Amino acid sequence: MPANMMENEAFTAFIFYGTLLVLKMYAVAIITGQVRLRKKAFANPEDALRRGGLQYHREDPDVERCLRAHRNDMENIYPFLFLGAVYSLLEPNPAVARIHFLVFFCGRITHTAAYLLKLRAPTRSVSYSIAQLPCFSMAAQILFGVIRHWC
Template sequence: MMEGLVNVWDLEQFRCFSFYAILLLLKMIALAVITGQVRLRKKAFANPEDAVHHGGVQYCRSEPLVERCLRAHHNDMENIYPFLFVGALYAMSGPVLWLARMHFITFTAARILHSVAYVLALPAPTRSAAYVLAQAMSLSMILQLLVRYHWW
């Protein structure tokens, strides 16, 4: 083993990050399953072969609720994937545990609220506020990393 390397699993901050990262990935999987269920219930399939299998080519069509679920999932990919990278770097940088936990909990809660608000079409500004809150957590971690390591 190389001298000076730290096992990230020995860092409580990284274990904390990993827990919330797993919750976010499970949320994304759940949203994909919900999208599939809505497709089946609404009989709205993206591919002709799927439509034919479920009743006929006429079911190869778009459906507003399916499109809403897809937009929520796309937004997750634009926000959660960067969080996984930034959050891992942040956790490995050794921040104060309570502060790291606050960032991870807030980001996770905001992304869950964002998805619920998107799929259920909750009144504005619920979805936007959740989006901004999650982005603020990511930006805060990025800025802390820049300051800590003088990357400018």
């Protein structure tokens, strides 16, 4: 990475939290695979045949829960990666940017824990909502920055 990009403290913070979020997504994928193996619930017939027979080509509620957690990550972390990158390139106040990224990160960690550990409602929906706040803030600041540039 060019040295001048690392001098942008907001971008450096974004790289840190963005990388942690991608690693978290990998962890959820690994957990999904482990749950499939433990529950013997395979999505593909060839995997079921290899692990004991076609009777294991089936759905399982715990595997489906993992898949929903992973899908929710994709629906939320990918937009964050775009918004966070563009926002950090606008060179916002580094402390404010770190707060944006930290709030999103903590919200997503809590959301995943609530999903996978079946925590009581409304833990998951509250953590989801909290994680959306910095995304809306970053999107608004990006749009205002573009509008200011055009005017």
